[in-house]
Amino acid sequence: MKLTIIGTAGVRTPLMLRGVLRRQEKVGLTELCMMDVNAENLELIRMVCEPVLREGNARFRTVWTTDAAEAIAGADFVLTTFRVGGIHSRVVDERVPLRYGVLGQETTGPGGFAMALRTIPAILGYVKLMEELAPNAWLINFTNPSGLITEAVTTQTDFARIVGICDDPSSMHRTLAAALGVAPEAVFPEYFGLNHLGWIRAAYLEGRDVLPEFIARLAESGRPMPGLPFDPQFLATLGLLPNEYLYFYYNTRDAVQHILDAGKSRGEQIEELNAWLFGELKRLRQDGTEQQIRDTYVAYLLKRGETYMATETGHKPDRKDLEESVQEEGYEGVALGVIECLSGPPGGQGISILNVPNRGAIAGMGERDVVEVTCYLGRSVVRPMALGSVPDHALGLMKRVKEYERLTVQATVSGSYSLALKALALHPLVPGFDVAKLILDDYIQAHAGLIPPLH
Numbered sequence: 477m478k479l480t481i482i483g484t485a486g487v488r489t490p491l492m493l494r495g496v497l498r499r500q501e502k503v504g505l506t507e508l509c510m511m512d513v514n515a516e517n518l519e520l521i522r523m524v525c526e527p528v529l530r531e532g533n534a535r536f537r538t539v540w541t542t543d544a545a546e547a548i549a550g551a552d553f554v555l556t557t558f559r560v561g562g563i564h565s566r567v568v569d570e571r572v573p574l575r576y577g578v579l580g581q582e583t584t585g586p587g588g589f590a591m592a593l594r595t596i597p598a599i600l601g602y603v604k605l606m607e608e609l610a611p612n613a614w615l616i617n618f619t620n621p622s623g624l625i626t627e628a629v630t631t632q633t634d635f636a637r638i639v640g641i642c643d644d645p646s647s648m649h650r651t652l653a654a655a656l657g658v659a660p661e662a663v664f665p666e667y668f669g670l671n672h673l674g675w676i677r678a679a680y681l682e683g684r685d686v687l688p689e690f691i692a693r694l695a696e697s698g699r700p701m702p703g704l705p706f707d708p709q710f711l712a713t714l715g716l717l718p719n720e721y722l723y724f725y726y727n728t729r730d731a732v733q734h735i736l737d738a739g740k741s742r743g744e745q746i747e748e749l750n751a752w753l754f755g756e757l758k759r760l761r762q763d764g765t766e767q768q769i770r771d772t773y774v775a776y777l778l779k780r781g782e783t784y785m786a787t788e789t790g791h792k793p794d795r796k797d798l799e800e801s802v803q804e805e806g807y808e809g810v811a812l813g814v815i816e817c818l819s820g821p822p823g824g825q826g827i828s829i830l831n832v833p834n835r836g837a838i839a840g841m842g843e844r845d846v847v848e849v850t851c852y853l854g855r856s857v858v859r860p861m862a863l864g865s866v867p868d869h870a871l872g873l874m875k876r877v878k879e880y881e882r883l884t885v886q887a888t889v890s891g892s893y894s895l896a897l898k899a900l901a902l903h904p905l906v907p908g909f910d911v912a913k914l915i916l917d918d919y920i921q922a923h924a925g926l927i928p929p930l931h
Contacts, residue, residue, distance in 0.1 A: 477819060478507040480551040482544070482602060483558030483619065485512035487750065487780075488807070490524050490773060492557075495808030497532035503812070503819050509539045511547035512558070518542065520757040524773050527766045544602065549609040553815050556602060557618040557807075560594040561926045563750050566743035570735075572918045576911050579732050580741050581788065583672050584724045585905035588621040589884055590919045593896070593927040595619060596628045596888040603635050614818055616641060616811050623671025623831045627846040628885045630833055639814060639858055640831025642671055643807040644719055645848065649829070651703050652679055652717070656686065667829045667850050668838055668863050670874055670881075672721035674829075674848045677866070691715065705789040716867070723789055725873065728905060731788045738787045745783045749776060817853035825854045832860050838874075839865045845878055876904055893930040 481492065489510070496508060510525075512518040522540050529538060541547055548554060559565065569587040570580035579585045599619060606613055615638040617626050626640030645667050653660040658681065666678035679687040694701055695712035704711075705723045724731050735741055753776045760769050810828060817826045830851045834841045837849050837860035849860045865871075883899035886892070893916075901912035920930060 477504045477552045478509065478550055479503075479505060479553045479555065479815070480509040480511060480547045481555045481557065482511050482547065483556060484510035484540075485514040485517035485521055486557060486559070487521070487753065487776065488557070489521050490528055491777075491806060492555075492808040492811075493525055493528050493532070495812040497529070497534060499812045499816055500535055502816050505536045507537045507539065508534075509541065509547045509551070511541050511544060513542055513544075514562070515542050517754060520754055520761065523757060523761060524769055527770065544605055545609060548602070548605045548613075551606075551610040551613045552819065553614050553616060554602070554606060554610065555616045555618065555811055556599065558595075558598070559619075560591075560598050561923065563743065563747045565594065565923065565926060566591070567741065567747050568919070568922045570741040570743045572922060573906075573915050574732070574735060574741065575918070576914055577732060578907065578911060578915065579724055579728060579905050580735060580743075581724055581731075582743060583621040584721055585903055586900060586915050586919075588624065588672075589880075589900055589903065590923065590927070592621055592624050592628075592884050593888055593919070594923065595625055596885060597928055599625050599629060600632060600889075603629055603633050607633075607635060613637065614639070614815075616814060617831075618642070618807050618811065621671060623846050623848060624881045624884060626671075626831045627881050628888070630846055631844060631882075631885060632889055639851075640671060640846065640848075641807060641810045641814065642829075642831070642848065643810055644672070644721065645674060645829035646810050647703065647806070648676060648717065648719065651701065652676065652690070655701065656681060656690065664827070665829070665850060666861075666863060667848070668866050669719065669848050669870065670846075670877055671831050671848050672719060673725070673874065673877055674719045675722075675870060676717040677715075677863075687717070688715070691717070705785065716870070720785060723785075725904065727789075734788055740787070742783060742787050745787065746780065749780055749783075752776070814853060814858075818856055818858070820855055822855050825852065827851065827861075828853055830858065830860075832858055835860055837861060838863055838871075840871045841874065841878065846881075847874075873904065876902065887930070888928060891928055891931055896930050 566582055569590040573586040574580040581587045617640045619625050622640040622642050629638050649665050650660050653663045664680040665676050667676050669675055678685045691711050694708040700708055704720055756772045831846050831848045834845045834847045838847055852859045880899050880903045883895050887895035897916055900906055900916055901909045906912050
């Protein structure tokens, strides 16, 4: 089996390898192709990865390339995790709306809109190559905004073998199981929503929904659930466990003010950290030891973890939690778990929370709308589980954001300025048409050459 990963000059690639090495025999991996358009950074990340491959007893061939056609040809699975424009594009995405007092965040609101404008043409290009060179391959998309990008592929092409993944829902699942004192496999989560806009509405343990009791105990204790920046009394009122990204919708004013008070957006923090990491790796390439390279990379992960959601929410993660999170599986665990089920023997099965076409899973959403829900996985089969009706407040927010997503896709592929403006103006986090126009015009100027022409 050939697995291709597109976007491997990114800093999370060594973590991805852990999941690959753990499951290499289960999935029958014979070739791993690591592709990125940034040749210099690809070589530096390769330097971090090669000891990991050796120590992990890799039994597969590894190819490093900047040629997308070479990478995709003959692949059985293609995992996309790239960022058009590099990390500086994220800085622009986040800083522009902040000029107008609007949330500046990577995937949510205007930031996700700008990222999608740059990314949709690229993902459609890779899909075209897959149709020509690997027509039977599965596309596992982690490129953000994951749900919107998956929506673009499912609505603009006939390519059906695609799922979008995100590590947040699976992290919520693991955290909830740990709080209940059981293994994640013992808890069945009913999760629904869109990418970075979802909720756990039930958690079944031995056939019984224990979520209401769990939320009630949180409220009585007054202690927030680890990993969720919400007051436990709010959770009790809601009756659901919201994804952490819903903080941007439920606490919009606080999130914007926290970022402004910090003086730097998350993207600006990461840009500085990435410059430090790649600068150190360049230095160590000359005369550094493998242990120095490893220590530098781990130090980077810990520094990066300290800023995760901290600027926006005002809550800094615990150091012990950060050290444990470096060892935990993130999106690589989700991706390889999906691949294991899809490529496994007949009768093998599992569940995962994925971005897939709705197909009636959530009442009130369109058949082809890409939603994020608990899914059944089997050999070459992905099916969303039927959840029926969901609370009106959640459905209303989902439908508003879904319309924004549809319009963003249409604007990108048609090059329509008016559709792009309509999409941005309709997003719940944008306060109106006039502000949307200012943000859109600034993005067009700042991202010249990276986003398709809009007329």
